[in-house]
Structure formats: C-alpha cells, structure tokens
Amino acid sequence: MFLLFGGDFDLDHIRDTIASLEKESAAPEFWNDSSRAEEHLVRLSKLKDRFLPWQALREECETVELYLTLAKEEQDEQALEEVRNLYKKAEVFYQRLRFQTLLTGPYDNANAYVQIHSGAGGLDASDWAGLVLRMYLKWAELHGYTCNMLEYTEDEGGVKSATILIQGSYVFGYMQSEVGIHRLVRISPFDKGNRRHTSFASVHVSPELEENIDVEIRSEDIRIDTYRASGAGGQHVNKTDSAVRITHLETGIVAQCQNERSQVKNKSMAMKILKSRLYNHMQEQQQEERLKHSSEKQQIAWGHQIRSYVFHPYTMVKDHRTGHQIGNPQTCLDGHIDEFIQEYLNQKGGTEKVECV
DSSP: OTTTTTHSSOOOHHHHHHHHHHHHSSSSTTSSHHHOOOOOOOOHHHHHHHHHOOOOOOOHHHHHHHHHHHHHTTTTTHHHHHHHHHHHHHHHHHHHHHHHTTTOOOTSSOOOEEEEOOOTHHHHHHHHHHHHHHHHHEEEEHHHHHEEEEEEEEEEEEEEEEEEEEEEETTHHGGGGGGGEEEEEOTTTTTTTEEEEEEEEEEEEEOOOOOOOOOOGGGGEEEEEEOOOOOOOOOOHHHHHOOOEEEEETTEEEEEEEOOHHOOOHHHHHHHHHHHHHHHHHHHHHHHHHHHTSOOOOOHOOOOOOEEEOOOSSOOEEETOOOOOEHHHHHHHHOHHHHHOOOOHHHHHHSOOOHHH
C-alpha cells in the first residue's frame, strides 16, 4: 500500500507546483490581469482538490507505519489490533481515491443536473420514475451530497418529470454512468389482475458549468413557456405561473425549473440547465463522431436501455453494458448503486479494475 503513491502521479511534484502557484498569487501585480488571475486560481483550486486527499492519505499511512513499529517492539497485541483497524480505514480511503483516478474528464469533478422522465405506461411508468428519483436521492444521501429539487411534475400520482441538482465532489463523473433508459419488470401494484408490467424511465445527466463557459443560445432558437407548478412547493409556487420551461428548437432539449418563487429566477436556472445540456450534447456528438472512425465497435450508452430491474418472475438487477448483476433489486433502489458505477467506469476507462468503497 505504501508504494502506490508514485503510480498515478508525482505527489511531491504537485505539492511543489501548488507552492509555486501560491507564491505567484501573492505577488502585488497578480490582479493586474483579472482574467489571467482567475484562471490561475481555478488551476490552483483544482490541483489542491487533487493533492490534499492524497496528502492526507500519505500522512495516515505514515501514522500506521509508526504505530506498527511501536506495537511490534512492545509485542502489544491490543496495539496490533488497533493498527489493523487503522490500516483498514486507510485502505478504504485509498480505494476511494484510486477510483477517482478513472474520472479524468474536464467536468468529472463538477456538480450534476439529473433529469428523470417517465415513459409510456400510465401509473406504472410514473411510479417507476418516482422510484428512480428516490434511488438517486438515497445515493446522494449515502455519499453526503447535497440535493436541490429544481423541477417536479406529477403524473397520475407519480412523476412525469423531475430535475435535481446534486452537489458534491465528482458527482458528474459518477452520475454519467446512469444516463439512458432504466427498465422495470414487476407485478403491477395498480393491476387488479396481478399481471406483470414493464415500465421505462429515462435519465439524463449534465454537468453544472463554470460561469466562464460560454454556450451561445440565440433567442430565436428557443421557446419559453410559463406554467403553474404541479408538484409540491408551497402556496405561491402552486398558484402562480412562475414555473419556466425552455425548449431548444433545433435539438428538442427541454430545461425547466419551478423551485423559485420568482419567474425571473426560474428562467435563469432553466437557462443554466439548458446551457449545461447543450454543452453535453455537443460533447456526445463529438464522441459519436470519433467512435465512427474507431477500430473498436463500441456502443454509445447515451439514450439506450442500460439497466433492467426485475422483481418477477425472479429478482435481479442487470447492467446491459457491463453484464454486472446483483440478485436484490431493493438494495439498488435504496441507493446502493456504486458497484454498477464502478463496473461502468472500469470498462469505459479500459484500466485495471479498482474498487469503489
């Protein structure tokens, strides 16, 4: 474990680079060029985000080594057991950081907008979309992330569409694995004949962009609609047409927001979501074009059925891209989806398998 620090990047080199950047930012003339200064600080912040957790892990490992030496010298079994516990904690910390080395995209460390839409199928489909929404809220809670419900539209007692902003470290990097169609097979609780139904929900994920990222949206390219919110939100939200829906006419991408009391604020947030989705759309198109000329006939995951959750006639959750499956769908719906994320990113990255703890 103690030999792994140099494997992925030079920790000492990053520390020296941070020290150099901090020295530059302390210079009297630093803010003479505000644009360059902001870029400098963004780079410094990203390097610190990468460096500090690994530095903390190195310090933990050095502590374990010290305690191990002392415990051996004193032949103290109780102290050795404590060393084992410290080692296990350090190993969990390492596995989490090692997993993050798979996330090398420019926005993998960003917050993420997650949009969920129910498919055809009435009550079953809207109920399924609600379960998918709950699954991601539970997942975010397990990771200590913050969730903000931006839009929630009910449909026959379930969810027609919902948009949440999940904020935390590497959220977009993790959640990009969830993009696509999620399929549910179960005995419908709404069918008096107890027949088996198949329902679908679509998931789209895009990064929360930095303010300096410019995505051109012309007024003639969009349609803006206002409407009365149909979900929870309080008296003002439900009694005024404050909710905003923006449709990009060329791509058909829709962004909406209803959580603010002000129509102006909802419009601003909906525009941020639209810019994020358009940026992501352009990245996907470039990826598809690259894959057309690739010798590897990879399947693009975006927009395709990616995972099945089966409750009848057997119980199973299977990811159709990686082949990974588990036998307990409820565990997955309670937010424990890390192993599916892990398998997807391992396959996407084409690297040795690492564990996400």
